[in-house]
Amino acid sequence: MHGAVTLTVIACGFVTVRPLGLGGRGLAVGVLLVLCSVALLARHLPEARFAPRAVLVGLALGIVASAALIGVSSTGACYLFAFFLVGHIGYRFPPQWSLPLAASSSLLCGAVLYFDVGPGHPNLPWVLGLTTGVPVVAGMLSRSKQRALEAVIGAAESSERAARAEARTAALAERGRIARDVHDVLAHSLAGINMQLELADALLDTGDLDKVREANQKAHSMVKESLKQAQWTVHALREDALPLVETLTAMLESSGHRDALTVTGTVRPLSARGTQNLLRIAQEALTNAGRHAPGGTVAVELAFAGASTTLTVRNGPAARAVTVGLGSGMGLIGMRERVALLDGTLTAGPVAEGPDAGGWQVEAVIPDE
Template sequence: MALPRPHRFDVYIAVGGLLGGLLLVGIGLSTRPADDPVTLFDGPWPVLVPLTVLSGCELLRRAAPRTALLTGTLAVCADVVTQGNLSTVLMFTDVVYAAVLYGPLASARRIQWITGLLTVAGTLVPFAVWRVPEALLIGVVVGVVAYAPASTGWIVRNHRDAAEAARLRAEQTALLAEMDRAQAVTAERARMARELHDMVANHLSAIAIHSTAALSIDDPATSREALSVIRENSVDGLAEMRRLIGILRDGDDEPAAVPTLDGLAALVEGARANGLDVTLDASHDGTVPAPVELAAYRIVQESLTNALKHACPGPVTVSLAERNGALTVEVSSPYGDRDGPRAPGSGAGLVGMRERAALLGGTFDAGPEGPGGARWTVRATLPLREGVPE
C-alpha cells in the first residue's frame, strides 16, 4: 500500500537535518573521536548512512510514525558504532516525539513506558557494572534522547486532544443552541398561527355565510340583516387583527387582555347573533390556570366557528366541567348534510385545537357520535396542574 504524501513541514525538517549533518561532516565535527573503543567504523563516510536513513524517517514522521520510529531506532544504533553525527541524534529525538504525537494512542503509551524503562536501565545497569559516577551519564543521555521527547510528545498530544474536545463541545453546544432556536421559532410561528386562526376565523366564517345568504335570497329585509351581521363581524375581526399586529410589533408573549372562561357567555351570545342555537353549561371553581383558560376558550371558539360553517340546523351545546383534576371541554353540534350556505374549511382549526391540548399535556378528539353519527362532538381534557393523569 502506497504511503501518503509527506507533509510539507516534514520535508523541510528532513532536508534541514540532512544538510545540517552534511555540514557537520564537512567541517569534521562528530560526537566521538576516531579512537573511541565504541567506534567500529571510523572516518566521515560511515556516518552518512544513519544520517540519510534518519532523514528519510523524518519524511514519514506524520504519515507512518511507527515505521519511522522502528527504522530510526536501527539507524541511531548504527550511528553509535560510527564517529556519530549530532544531526542524526537530533532527528531521532524528533522521530520519537512525532511517534507519540501522531501515532495510535496505544503505541504512544507503550513508547512512554519503553523509553522510561530504558532510561532507568541506562542509569542503573552501567553504574552497577562500573561503579563510577560517570556511568550515570549514560542514563542521562538516554533520557534526553528518548524519554524527554516522548514525554514532550505526550504532553502536546494531551493538550491537542483537550483542545479538540473543547472545539467539538463548542460545536455541539452551538448546534444544540441553533436547534433550540429553530424549535423556538417554529413553536412561536405555530402559536401565532393558532391565535390568528382562532381570532379571525369566527368573524370571517360569519361574513362568508351571511354574504352568501344575502346574495342568494332576494329579500331586502334579509339582505339588510345579513349586511348588519357582516358589518359587525368585520369590525370585530378588524379589531382582533389590530390587536394581534400590536402583539407582534411590541414583542409581548400574550395580549394585555387574555381571553378567559368568563368571556364564554359573550362568545356564545356572538354565536347566537350569527344564527347558531347555542346553549352554555359551564361549571368551575374559578381556580383554572391562565394557559388552561386560554386553551379552553379557543377550543370553544373554534368549535363554534366550525359549527357555524358546517353544522346542520339544530341545537349546539357547550359544556365545561372539572373532573379528576382536569377541565373537560365538550362542544356538540348536529352533523349531516347541510342545505344552507357552507363556508369552506381547511382543517387547520382541528390541528390547532389538538396542538393546544397537547401543549398542556391533555387529550383531544373530534368526530361523529350518537345514533347514526348524528352529532359532531369535540372533546378536550386539559389538566389543571402538571402531573395530573389523563
C-alpha cells in the same frame, strides 16, 4: 512552533555533527543526517493522509538511523534526533505502540555506546543512550492533553449544534402556532361573513328586504368581530394573558349564542398559553358548528377540576340548509395540535343521543401547568 523546533534540531545537527563530507565516513554521516532529518520532518505530515502503520515504520527507521548516527559521528548533538523522534512517537501513537518502540530506542542507542559500535562518541556515556526512550512519556502526556482539548471542543461544537437545532425547532413550532392562529381567524370570520352574504343574496329573490337587512347587519357584525379576532390573535402572538371566562363569553355573544356558556368548579387563572389555546379551540368548534349545523343549538361548558380544565362544545343538528364547500379541512387538525402542545387530550365526534342527537361534540382536556 513545532516546525521551528524541528528546523532548529536539523540545523543544529548539520552544524555540529562531524565528520561531514563527500566520501568515506563523512558521506555516511551526511546520509544518516539526511535520513534523520526526513524522519523528523515527517512528524508534521497530516495524520489523515498516511496509514498509521506506515508512519510508525518510517519513525522506527528514523530511530535506527539516529542510533547509527550516534555510532558513526564523532562530535555534535546527533542524539537529539532520537529524543525528538521518540517524543513524537509517544504523542502520535497509543501506548501499546509507542512504549515498545521507545524501549527499543533506549536499548539500541545504549548498546551502540556501550559496545562502541563504530567510531562513535568516546566521551558519551552509554546511559545517555538509554535515556533516548524517556521523551515518550512527555509525548504521551501531550497526547492526553490534546485529546482532552479535542473532546472539550467537540462537546462545545455538539452543544452549539444542539442549540441551533433547538432554535430551528422552536422557530418551526412558532411558525406553526402563527399559522394556526391565522387559520382560526380567517376560518371563523370569513366563513361566517360568507354565510350571511349568501343568505342575503338568496333572500333578494324573495323580496323580503327586512330579512336581507338582518343578514346584512349580521355580516357587518361579523366584520366587527373579525377585528376583535385580529386583536386576540395579536395578543396570542405576544403571549398576552386574556381572561378565559370573560373572553369566551364575549366570543359566544358575538357569534349569536348568548347564555350558551356553563362554568363549573372553582374558576382559576390558567397560563397564557393554556388560555390562548382553549380560546382558539372554542373558536374553531363554534366556526365548525356554524358551518356544518347552521341554526342549530350550541352549548359550551367550561369545567375546572382539581388538576385539569375541560372545555366542551356541543351543537345540535342543522336547522337550515348546509352550504357545501366551505372550510379548509384543517380545523380539527389544528385543535389536536393545540391540545398536544399542552399535553392534553381531545375527543371529537357525533352526538348519538339526547336532545342534540345528530349534532357534534368537541371536548378538550388540558392539565394544569
